[in-house]
Amino acid sequence: MKLSSQEEYGLRCLLQLARQAPGESLSIPEISQAEGISHHNVAKLLRILRQGGLVDSARGQHGGYTLAKPPNQITVADAINVLGGRLFDDGFCDHFSGDGDNCTHSLAACSVRALWGQVQQAVDQVLAKTTLDDLLRQGHALASEDALLEISA
Amino acid sequence: MKLSSQEEYGLRCLLQLARQAPGESLSIPEISQAEGISHHNVAKLLRILRQGGLVDSARGQHGGYTLAKPPNQITVADAINVLGGRLFDDGFCDHFSGDGDNCTHSLAACSVRALWGQVQQAVDQVLAKTTLDDLLRQGHALASEDALLEISA
DNA sequence: TTCAATCTTGACTTTTTCGTCAGGATTCAT
DNA sequence: ATGAATCCTGACGAAAAAGTCAAGATTGAA
Numbered sequence: 001m002k003l004s005s006q007e008e009y010g011l012r013c014l015l016q017l018a019r020q021a022p023g024e025s026l027s028i029p030e031i032s033q034a035e036g037i038s039h040h041n042v043a044k045l046l047r048i049l050r051q052g053g054l055v056d057s058a059r060g061q062h063g064g065y066t067l068a069k070p071p072n073q074i075t076v077a078d079a080i081n082v083l084g085g086r087l088f089d090d091g092f093c094d095h096f097s098g099d100g101d102n103c104t105h106s107l108a109a110c111s112v113r114a115l116w117g118q119v120q121q122a123v124d125q126v127l128a129k130t131t132l133d134d135l136l137r138q139g140h141a142l143a144s145e146d147a148l149l150e151i152s153a
Numbered sequence: 154m155k156l157s158s159q160e161e162y163g164l165r166c167l168l169q170l171a172r173q174a175p176g177e178s179l180s181i182p183e184i185s186q187a188e189g190i191s192h193h194n195v196a197k198l199l200r201i202l203r204q205g206g207l208v209d210s211a212r213g214q215h216g217g218y219t220l221a222k223p224p225n226q227i228t229v230a231d232a233i234n235v236l237g238g239r240l241f242d243d244g245f246c247d248h249f250s251g252d253g254d255n256c257t258h259s260l261a262a263c264s265v266r267a268l269w270g271q272v273q274q275a276v277d278q279v280l281a282k283t284t285l286d287d288l289l290r291q292g293h294a295l296a297s298e299d300a301l302l303e304i305s306a
Numbered sequence: 307t308t309c310a311a312t313c314t315t316g317a318c319t320t321t322t323t324c325g326t327c328a329g330g331a332t333t334c335a336t
Numbered sequence: 337a338t339g340a341a342t343c344c345t346g347a348c349g350a351a352a353a354a355g356t357c358a359a360g361a362t363t364g365a366a
Contacts (some may be wrong), residue, residue: 001154001155001156001157001233001237001238001240002154002157002237002238002240003154003240003269003308004154004155004323004324005323005324005325006323006324007154008265009267012265015265023338027341027342027343028257028343029342038325038326039326040325040326041324041325041326043344044324044325044326045344046343047343047344047345050343053338056252057342057343057344058332058333058342058343059331059332059333059341059343059344060332060333060334060341060343061332061333061334061335061340061341061342062194062333062334062341062342062344063332063333063334063341063342063343064342064343065343076268080154085154085155086157087155087156087234106270109181112161112165112168112288113163115229115279115283115288116156118279119276119279119280120280122275122276122279123154123272123275123276125275126268126272126275127272129270130268135265135268141262157353157354158353158354158355159353159354180311180312180313181312181313182312186359191355192356193355193356193357194354194355194356196313197354197355197356199313200313200314200315202344210312210313210314210317211312211313211362211363212311212312212313212314212362212363213311213312213313213360213362213363213364214310214311214362214363214364214365215311215312215313215363215364216311216312216313216364217312217313218313263356
């Protein structure tokens with residue numbers, strides 16, 4: 001239950017773009033240098049983000065990348081979903097191959113499934129409340145109790 | 154941001170043990186058959202759980218595994234910590250190698266760090282409230298709103 | 307003692323994920 | 337047109353995770 005490298009670096013690339021003034025774009029080499037990630041890897045991450053609809057790209061001499069929406073309309077949950085998928089995907093119980101056909105024979109397996117659903121909800125409630133803009137402006141303030149209290153709202 | 158296979162299967166093994174009457178043990182082949190995991194893999198998972206102090210083992214002809222504590226004293230958080238480590242470990246910012254020395258030069262990087270801390274808290278609050286015993290007895294009831302409301306407690 | 311059932315360990319193989327690469331396509335300035 | 341700067345794509349190699357294996361150690365029963 002860890003962040004993948006793709007999630008960590010991809011989110012950093014997004015944040016670099018979010019720090020640009022509206023209309024300004026960044027090229028791969030610029031992001032690469034700012035984040036200390038190789039050009040090739042930045043290119044791959046941006047490809048994923050573009051295919052996920054989070055960034056737009058422009059080719060040519062003055063090309064580069066921009067966010068597809070304003071930073072306050074992109075949540076961290078959006079980014080994670082594009083970069084790494086959800087904690088608990090729908091095929092979960094298919095992995096199971098015990099002495100029954102599926103998880104219905106096993107109370108244990110299915111109670112685990114219910115738990116993950118709950119964990120997923122808790123995670124989503126934090127991630128879906130936080131936009132790129134929040135991250136840039138709030139910084140440390142984000143970890144305050146206020147935000148935690150809102151989880152149950 | 155996914156559960157590792159080790160976490161999923163390891164937790165299932167724990168739940169099998171939790172379903173035994175106190176004092177009863179299960180052998181590797183028994184768990185293997187019940188969960189549809191190979192003997193070897195079950196052995197590896199139980200080794201990890203034993204080293205983490207969650208299960209006890211007995212060798213010899215009537216050997217097997219038992220939980221180290223009653224099921225209502227082992228939380229899912231305990232299990233995940235042993236099986237897969239925490240979402241956000243302390244070396245997190247060391248990965249960073251941008252054009253400064255560490256994350257202090259970059260507001261973006263550090264605000265991400267604050268966010269993960271918050272996500273970790275939210276996840277822990279769900280996982281630390283749920284014991285193996287809860288999972289066995291409650292099943293679906295676990296996903297009720299009651300549990301969610303308690304997150305902010 | 308001898309044997310069968312069981313756990314223990316370290317090393318190995320396979321699979322998945324991550325990062326890299328080379329070649330191509332597009333745009334714009336000259 | 338030509339060339340420089342940029343993004344685009346599919347395929348390759350490296351690293352990490354997952355799973356397997358073989359040989360050994362312990363226990364209890366016959």
